[in-house]
Amino acid sequence: MTTAVSVDTQVLRDLLATMWRIRAFEERVGALKRADEVHGLIHLSIGGEGVAAAVCRQLRDDDAVYSGHRAHGHAVAKGAPLGRAMAELMGRGGGLCQGMGGSMHLVDVAHGFLGATGVVGGNIPLALGSALAARQQGSDAVAVVFFGDGAVQAGLFTESVNLATLWRLPVLLVCENNGFAEFTPRSAHTTVERVSDVVAPYPLPRQTVDGNEVADVWTAFSGLLARARRGEGPALLECLTHRLRGHYEGDPDRYREAVSAEDRQRKDPILRLQRAGHEAGWLTGSESFESDARAEVEEAVTWARSSPFPSSVPEELR
Amino acid sequence: MDRTAMYRAMVRIREFEERVKRTFAEHPGVIRGHTHLADGAEASIVGSIAAIRPGDHVMATYRCHGYPIALGSDTTAMMAEIYGRANGLCGGYGGSMHLADPERGFLGTSGIVGQSIPQATGAAYAAQVRGAGDVVLCFFGDGASKQGAFHESLNIASLWKLPIVFVMENNSYSVSVRVEQEDANAAAGEPLATKAVAYSMPGVTIDGGDPDLVHTTVAEAVARARAGEGPTLVESLVYRLSAHGNSIAPPGVPLHYPEHEAVTVFGDVAEYEAALRGDPVPRFRGALVTSGALDAATADAIAAEAADEMQRAVDGALAGPDPDPADALRFVVA
Amino acid sequence: MAREITYIAAIMEGIHQEMARDDDVLLIGQSVGGSPEDPFVAAFGPDRVRVTPISETAEIGMAAGAALAGKRPVVDCTMAEFLLVAMDQVVNEANRFHYMSGGRVTAPLVLKAGYGFTAGWAGQHTGSIYGMFMGVPGLKVALPSTPADAKGLMATAIRDDNPVLFLHHYLLTLEAGDVPEGEHLVPFGQAAVVRPGHDVTLVATGWTVHRALEAAEELAAEGVSVEVIDPRTIAPLDVDTILASVERTGRLALVDQATKHASVSAIIAAEVAEAGFASLRAPIVQVTALDAPIAYAKPMEDFVLPDVGKIVAGVRRVVDATVSGHNTAAAR
Numbered sequence: 010m011t012t013a014v015s016v017d018t019q020v021l022r023d024l025l026a027t028m029w030r031i032r033a034f035e036e037r038v039g040a041l042k043r044a045d046e047v048h049g050l051i052h053l054s055i056g057g058e059g060v061a062a063a064v065c066r067q068l069r070d071d072d073a074v075y076s077g078h079r080a081h082g083h084a085v086a087k088g089a090p091l092g093r094a095m096a097e098l099m100g101r102g103g104g105l106c107q108g109m110g111g112s113m114h115l116v117d118v119a120h121g122f123l124g125a126t127g128v129v130g131g132n133i134p135l136a137l138g139s140a141l142a143a144r145q146q147g148s149d150a151v152a153v154v155f156f157g158d159g160a161v162q163a164g165l166f167t168e169s170v171n172l173a174t175l176w177r178l179p180v181l182l183v184c185e186n187n188g189f190a191e192f193t194p195r196s197a198h199t200t201v202e203r204v205s206d207v208v209a210p211y212p213l214p215r216q217t218v219d220g221n222e223v224a225d226v227w228t229a230f231s232g233l234l235a236r237a238r239r240g241e242g243p244a245l246l247e248c249l250t251h252r253l254r255g256h257y258e259g260d261p262d263r264y265r266e267a268v269s270a271e272d273r274q275r276k277d278p279i280l281r282l283q284r285a286g287h288e289a290g291w292l293t294g295s296e297s298f299e300s301d302a303r304a305e306v307e308e309a310v311t312w313a314r315s316s317p318f319p320s321s322v323p324e325e326l327r
Numbered sequence: 328m329d330r331t332a333m334y335r336a337m338v339r340i341r342e343f344e345e346r347v348k349r350t351f352a353e354h355p356g357v358i359r360g361h362t363h364l365a366d367g368a369e370a371s372i373v374g375s376i377a378a379i380r381p382g383d384h385v386m387a388t389y390r391c392h393g394y395p396i397a398l399g400s401d402t403t404a405m406m407a408e409i410y411g412r413a414n415g416l417c418g419g420y421g422g423s424m425h426l427a428d429p430e431r432g433f434l435g436t437s438g439i440v441g442q443s444i445p446q447a448t449g450a451a452y453a454a455q456v457r458g459a460g461d462v463v464l465c466f467f468g469d470g471a472s473k474q475g476a477f478h479e480s481l482n483i484a485s486l487w488k489l490p491i492v493f494v495m496e497n498n499s500y501s502v503s504v505r506v507e508q509e510d511a512n513a514a515a516g517e518p519l520a521t522k523a524v525a526y527s528m529p530g531v532t533i534d535g536g537d538p539d540l541v542h543t544t545v546a547e548a549v550a551r552a553r554a555g556e557g558p559t560l561v562e563s564l565v566y567r568l569s570a571h572g573n574s575i576a577p578p579g580v581p582l583h584y585p586e587h588e589a590v591t592v593f594g595d596v597a598e599y600e601a602a603l604r605g606d607p608v609p610r611f612r613g614a615l616v617t618s619g620a621l622d623a624a625t626a627d628a629i630a631a632e633a634a635d636e637m638q639r640a641v642d643g644a645l646a647g648p649d650p651d652p653a654d655a656l657r658f659v660v661a
Numbered sequence: 662m663a664r665e666i667t668y669i670a671a672i673m674e675g676i677h678q679e680m681a682r683d684d685d686v687l688l689i690g691q692s693v694g695g696s697p698e699d700p701f702v703a704a705f706g707p708d709r710v711r712v713t714p715i716s717e718t719a720e721i722g723m724a725a726g727a728a729l730a731g732k733r734p735v736v737d738c739t740m741a742e743f744l745l746v747a748m749d750q751v752v753n754e755a756n757r758f759h760y761m762s763g764g765r766v767t768a769p770l771v772l773k774a775g776y777g778f779t780a781g782w783a784g785q786h787t788g789s790i791y792g793m794f795m796g797v798p799g800l801k802v803a804l805p806s807t808p809a810d811a812k813g814l815m816a817t818a819i820r821d822d823n824p825v826l827f828l829h830h831y832l833l834t835l836e837a838g839d840v841p842e843g844e845h846l847v848p849f850g851q852a853a854v855v856r857p858g859h860d861v862t863l864v865a866t867g868w869t870v871h872r873a874l875e876a877a878e879e880l881a882a883e884g885v886s887v888e889v890i891d892p893r894t895i896a897p898l899d900v901d902t903i904l905a906s907v908e909r910t911g912r913l914a915l916v917d918q919a920t921k922h923a924s925v926s927a928i929i930a931a932e933v934a935e936a937g938f939a940s941l942r943a944p945i946v947q948v949t950a951l952d953a954p955i956a957y958a959k960p961m962e963d964f965v966l967p968d969v970g971k972i973v974a975g976v977r978r979v980v981d982a983t984v985s986g987h988n989t990a991a992a993r
């Protein structure tokens with residue numbers, strides 16, 4: 010079931026640590042949402058940590074990353090400080106965006122996380138723009154945009170694929186296909202099950218991988234990334250994932266079957282990598298990835314709580 | 328439509344477009360705004376429309392003079408519309424870009440590239456719900472396939488198995504941009520019909536200068552659509568024989584038809600001359616006459632009748648009254 | 662040194678000079694850089710000047726992304742109506758970023774588009790649709806009426822750190838006027854008093870500025886002194902200059918090519934009613950397009966549009982009217 014062998018164990022340990030940081034962060038966000046300390050519409054990426062980690066941990070700060078409404082994991086994996094991210098979700102002045110953006114609009118320029126959007130697919134063309142800018146600056150930086158399978162049926166997706174291909178832009182389109190857009194299964198949205206088949210008409214590399222198999226995502230992405238850095242143009246990577254929570258926090262989730270315990274072993278990228286690590290021997294059981302992550306998140310919450318609510322419009326905006 | 332009727336319709340479209348073009352020189356100021364001609368696409372238009380029946384619907388773009396002629400619209404009313412007269416097909420409200428003749432199944436056009444594709448898809452949805460087996464022909468250009476609306480519409484049409492045939496008239500140009508400058512498939516040397524793959528829909532590329540081939544291809548797609556088997560993308564390769572449209576200028580500057588962009592922008596006289604040699608109208612005449620399906624005298628008579636008809640269209644349009652200015656406030660809402 | 666050039670040439674000169682000044686300025690669009698002889702391609706190369714497919718959403722979205730990444734793209738969108746297929750990108754993306762990021766990012770881009778082509782272009786290519794953009798926070802809107810302003814506002818737009826919608830009037834395309842040769846910047850949010858006067862304030866934008874000036878000339882012969890103001894940018898809108906004028910004249914007439922409920926004039930009327938009520942000696946009069954789309958045929962097109970005759974009549978109505986009890990209002 011696993012192909013994890015081909016990736017260096019040091020890398021795998023780092024990915025596991027990253028996934029735990031995302032998981033711990035998001036579970037805490039869910040609890041804080043229920044406690045009404047985090048506001049607004051919250052979409053958690055629990056179950057999708059593998060994609061965020063395997064993609065973002067290969068990127069540099071000067072590579073631009075864009076994401077959609079389910080963006081916490083991408084921001085964290087790209088290096089956003091947990092305290093400031095948490096403070097943003099709590100609407101505090103110390104937040105990444107000084108409390109002006111919230112969950113669906115995280116931005117962390119310092120780490121190249123150029124931003125999330127609440128409009129499905131809304132920033133796919135923006136990533137092309139970043140890629141164009143990088144190329145004009147003569148840099149080998151790339152742009153990455155994460156989007157869901159729901160975004161693929163929007164017109165701007167094809168407009169962007171055509172342009173990116175035509176202009177050979179260093180942009181990587183990473184689709185997290187969880188088979189659902191909100192409460193609607195993919196089969197009700199399109200006849201084309203695989204997102205990689207939607208771009209089949211266009212001359213760009215496309216690959217579909219099991220997004221719960223972190224090592225596979227890593228390997229596939231690293232190949233496409235290297236191409237893009239070399240100036241060989243864009244690519245699409247489709248990662249099949251499962252949303253282990255509802256579409257949003259509070260979603261009664263009655264439109265699909267619950268995940269069985271057995272299924273969970275397969276659909277949870279963290280459990281899978283840990284199992285693989287134990288089988289292969291690079292995990293011994295004495296690791297503290299989870300507890301370290303939870304401790305770090307607790308610190309982040311404490312820091313965020315101590316950050317004052319913004320009293321007025323920030324300096325830069327006045 | 329039999330082959331003679333198809334030929335007649337092609338000749339009538341050509342003659343109509345010639346008269347529109349001549350109007351700029353013969354009656355300066357009579358046509359305002361922007362016109363787009365179908366010369367060169369006659370075989371594709373007529374071959375397609377020959378494949379449908381009453382009750383079916385057609386939607387198109389601003390390049391819209393050919394379809395209503397093939398559907399039987401009154402050419403005097405059409406010319407009067409292009410001249411902005413009260414006796415125009417749409418009372419002088421729409422002009423050249425916005426012809427509509429719903430009684431003949433021509434539901435109208437959009438002047439905005441790509442936007443009639445979802446509208447035609449909606450008409451097909453209505454046909455599906457109506458359940459009478461009607462289909463929709465949706466005409467648009469190669470450029471329009473770069474609009475998001477194209478992608479969104481073809482996905483839904485395929486998903487819902489809508490009775491629609493998407494006829495992309497690929498004339499290799501969007502105004503003065505060549506298709507390989509804007510399309511990743513064209514740049515890679517692939518046909519644009521390749522795009523159908525993304526919608527699990529059949530996609531075919533055909534010589535749009537051959538009305539028989541267009542007819543059989545579209546008829547097959549129409550049959551599929553009627554049978555509830557869903558949409559087809561037909562890429563019909565045509566060459567527009569005029570410039571994209573008449574010149575664009577503020578009021579007071581006389582308008583005219585410039586030369587084709589192949590010449591004015593790309594200096595490719597050879598391309599344009601080759602297109603003239605392949606002109607579908609004389610080509611079809613040649614095919615009909617050589618095979619004995621039509622004798623030369625009848626062909627000449629068809630041409631003469633078309634010339635007379637379009638002279639009457641011009642005369643009737645010129646004689647048409649101006650609309651009452653205050654009528655500008657009618658039809659704002661229904 | 663100024664010399665006479667056309668409005669459209671002035672716009673292109675503004676872009677050209679900014680591109681020469683700043684390597685980060687890009688020019689993309691469906692009608693730019695199509696051939697190697699294009700003066701922009703020749704000067705700045707095919708990377709900075711690019712023809713795009715007819716994909717407005719992708720074009721404008723890409724401009725926003727390139728802007729986030731440090732560029733200053735100018736998108737030639739040709740006609741204002743074509744923005745509408747990409748409405749999300751125009752009013753709900755780039756213009757929000759600075760704010761949503763708490764000031765961390767900027768998206769400097771210019772959307773250049775022509776509008777108001779009431780020359781037989783019928784219902785879908787003739788609109789004066791600025792009203793739907795002017796109230797959108799984060800988006801600036803410039804409406805130049807002269808070649809000099811066209812150049813100066815374009816240069817300012819390119820240097821501005823926000824998305825700017827630069828709407829040029831199609832009927833002015835070939836109008837010539839004096840334009841400074843070198844660097845020329847016209848600040849945003851500063852109205853121009855294009856003709857001083859003391860009896861009535863007349864505010865107009867774009868092509869209607871010239872119609873307003875003609876009307877003012879005609880009224881001068883009757884002894885009515887009209888002050889004509891051109892806001893030049895409608896977001897930001899220089900309400901102060903208009904209020905100051907109304908304070909002197911006590912009367913306000915407004916001309917707008919848009920339909921009344923989608924016009925700048927309605928907004929200005931509201932601002933003056935709110936902040937300058939005490940100065941008004943007569944009800945405000947708006948001369949706008951009638952509430953209809955633009956018909957193809959000329960008689961119907963003319964019927965709905967403001968013209969010199971309608972402006973003169975409108976101004977006469979403000980001049981002749983008096984508000985009863987005005988003195989009470991003024992004294993308060």
Ligand SMILES: Cc1ncc(C[n+]2csc(CCOP(=O)(O)OP(=O)(O)O)c2C)c(N)n1
Pocket residue numbers: 078079127128129156157158159160161187189190191256
């Ligand atoms: C343009 C637009 N349409 C609709 C919505 C409402 N909406 C929010 S999330 C979502 C589903 C998106 O599905 P997908 O892209 O598969 O992402 P997932 O939630 O599965 O991660 C929808 C329809 C929106 N935000 N933007």
Ligand SMILES: Cc1ncc(C[n+]2csc(CCOP(=O)(O)OP(=O)(O)O)c2C)c(N)n1
Pocket residue numbers: 390438439440441467468469470471472496498500501502571691715717739743746
């Ligand atoms: C959304 C939009 N963008 C741009 C235009 C300007 N425009 C009018 S026709 C045209 C070319 C369209 O090319 P194509 O679809 O190939 O049709 P053709 O004119 O060649 O028949 C363009 C760009 C428009 N009308 N609408």
Ligand SMILES: [Mg+2]
Pocket residue numbers: 157158159185186187188189190191
């Ligand atoms: Mg999904």
Ligand SMILES: [Mg+2]
Pocket residue numbers: 468469470496497498499500501502
């Ligand atoms: Mg074309």
